[in-house]
Amino acid sequence: MEIREKENRQVKVKVSHLTKKFGDLLVLNDISFDVEKGDLLCVVGPTGCGKTTFLNSLTKIYDVTSGEILLDGHPADPKKDHIAYIFQGNSTMPWLTVEQNVAFGLDIRHVPKREKQELTDRYLEIVGLTKYRRYYPKQLSASMLQRVSIARAFATEPELLLMDEPYGQLDIELRFKLEDELVRLWEMTGTTVIFITHNIEEAVYLGEHIMVLTNKPTTVKETMRNPLPRPRDIAAPEFVRLRERVTDLIRWW
Amino acid sequence: MNKKQKNITELICAVVSILTFLILWHIGVKGELGRLMPGPLPVIRMFFATLFGGTIGSRTMIIHILYSLIRVMAGYFLGAAVGVVLGLSMGWSRLVEAVFSPLFRIIRPIPPIAWIPISIIWIGLGEDAKIFLIFLASFCYVTLNAWSGAKNVDPDYLRAARMLGAGKRQLLFTIVLPASIPSIFAGLQVALSSCWATVLAAEMVRSSEGLGWIIIAGMNNNDMVQIMTGILAIGLVGMLLSMIFRKVEARLCQWNKSGS
Numbered sequence: 001m002e003i004r005e006k007e008n009r010q011v012k013v014k015v016s017h018l019t020k021k022f023g024d025l026l027v028l029n030d031i032s033f034d035v036e037k038g039d040l041l042c043v044v045g046p047t048g049c050g051k052t053t054f055l056n057s058l059t060k061i062y063d064v065t066s067g068e069i070l071l072d073g074h075p076a077d078p079k080k081d082h083i084a085y086i087f088q089g090n091s092t093m094p095w096l097t098v099e100q101n102v103a104f105g106l107d108i109r110h111v112p113k114r115e116k117q118e119l120t121d122r123y124l125e126i127v128g129l130t131k132y133r134r135y136y137p138k139q140l141s142a143s144m145l146q147r148v149s150i151a152r153a154f155a156t157e158p159e160l161l162l163m164d165e166p167y168g169q170l171d172i173e174l175r176f177k178l179e180d181e182l183v184r185l186w187e188m189t190g191t192t193v194i195f196i197t198h199n200i201e202e203a204v205y206l207g208e209h210i211m212v213l214t215n216k217p218t219t220v221k222e223t224m225r226n227p228l229p230r231p232r233d234i235a236a237p238e239f240v241r242l243r244e245r246v247t248d249l250i251r252w253w
Numbered sequence: 254m255n256k257k258q259k260n261i262t263e264l265i266c267a268v269v270s271i272l273t274f275l276i277l278w279h280i281g282v283k284g285e286l287g288r289l290m291p292g293p294l295p296v297i298r299m300f301f302a303t304l305f306g307g308t309i310g311s312r313t314m315i316i317h318i319l320y321s322l323i324r325v326m327a328g329y330f331l332g333a334a335v336g337v338v339l340g341l342s343m344g345w346s347r348l349v350e351a352v353f354s355p356l357f358r359i360i361r362p363i364p365p366i367a368w369i370p371i372s373i374i375w376i377g378l379g380e381d382a383k384i385f386l387i388f389l390a391s392f393c394y395v396t397l398n399a400w401s402g403a404k405n406v407d408p409d410y411l412r413a414a415r416m417l418g419a420g421k422r423q424l425l426f427t428i429v430l431p432a433s434i435p436s437i438f439a440g441l442q443v444a445l446s447s448c449w450a451t452v453l454a455a456e457m458v459r460s461s462e463g464l465g466w467i468i469i470a471g472m473n474n475n476d477m478v479q480i481m482t483g484i485l486a487i488g489l490v491g492m493l494l495s496m497i498f499r500k501v502e503a504r505l506c507q508w509n510k511s512g513s
Contacts, residue, residue, distance in 0.1 A: 149413075
């Protein structure tokens with residue numbers, strides 16, 4: 001038990017003094033925080049506060065101005081580290097079938113054929129798309145496409161999963177469904193997840209930890225543990241209280 | 254209306270429209286015009302009579318058609334291959350684009366038949382020259398479309414692939430190439446009709462066989478039936494080519510159809 005506790009405390013992502021400027025515009029201002037291994041961290045903040053800039057710095061789409069991002073103690077590099085990224089909107093490849101899309105990340109990493117087939121089958125089943133494996137993205141609905149993206153990300157068995165408002169464009173019912181799916185997958189795989197959203201309810205529903213960012217130039221306002229047991233009830237008084245606390249943090253500066 | 258009924262209706266309409274055209278043609282050439290223009294019956298008769306059996310010049314119609322087709326295919330595929338490689342490279346690499354696009358922009362607007370005189374002087378108007386002209390016709394359209402296809406790849410696809418760990422080579426072959434296929438096919442289709450037009454022009458200038466030769470020889474002998482037969486064959490082969498092309502495209506671009 002004690003060993004497990006210690007393992008859980010292992011730091012997966014260490015962000016220290018991360019600063020990003022676009023020209024003279026300071027977007028990220030000296031951000032430092034740690035993400036524990038196996039955590040599900042929800043990052044909330046006002047719209048346009050640089051949440052996406054933060055993720056893009058993490059995945060080296062942008063070079064950071066100063067500071068560093070360490071993954072298991074090394075500078076993060078998407079070519080070497082298994083980082084998966086799910087973002088808002090459809091990012092499935094229209095020329096591949098559902099099955100080929102799920103296998104895409106495995107093909108990129110040259111995973112042996114048998115293992116690839118097993119992983120693909122498994123995650124197709126988990127997101128409930130086995131029946132649609134031979135369909136092309138054009139034949140699917142928005143929520144099914146997002147499930148393809150989720151299966152594609154999880155199939156690579158990432159050490160770190162980054163999600164950038166993945167459910168922003170979905171209607172509320174589908175969002176609830178996919179949020180539950182994410183929690184289930186996260187519990188099953190123990191992947192470290194950083195989930196960015198502007199939806200406070202979503203953050204409180206999903207997060208083990210919730211990190212609130214300030215307006216530009218962005219700094220960390222507060223990071224809190226979310227002690228609510230799962231499955232969470234969005235109408236429960238404790239849930240509402242926590243949600244209001246986060247809302248207040250965003251409202252006040 | 255189900256699919257079968259729809260197909261039958263379409264077929265009936267096609268037959269009616271072609272028959273009406275033939276009847277109007279038949280009636281139209283009854284009077285004064287008949288001296289300048291043969292009716293449809295002699296033309297169709299000649300087409301089938303010469304298809305495998307009788308000859309125009311020293312060859313049957315099918316041999317003439319094959320001559321034209323082989324010239325087209327040689328130049329077309331050569332041009333398509335070079336065009337796809339050059340176009341994708343231009344869309345993929347800023348450097349390649351900067352080097353080749355100014356040259357390409359000047360060469361592209363020159364119609365292939367403008368090269369006929371110079372190719373006669375350089376290489377004589379033998380097979381090489383004809384294939385060279387068809388190559389130009391194919392190459393320009395395919396390059397242009399492959400180029401714009403590769404340049405307009407949705408950045409989200411590239412981002413997603415990069416996130417999954419794709420290197421530069423993998424991005425090119427797993428994202429840029431397949432994403433450009435619809436655009437490349439659009440170029441291939443235009444290129445095919447352009448090649449078909451060019452082979453006729455080249456054959457009309459100099460050759461001793463092929464569909465273009467049939468028309469020119471008909472003109473030189475004042476044989477209107479032969480000219481019209483040649484034109485009929487050109488139309489039919491052109492139609493067949495684009496039908497085959499669309500079948501191939503539907504096969505290879507299945508994912509690009511919307512709905513199920």
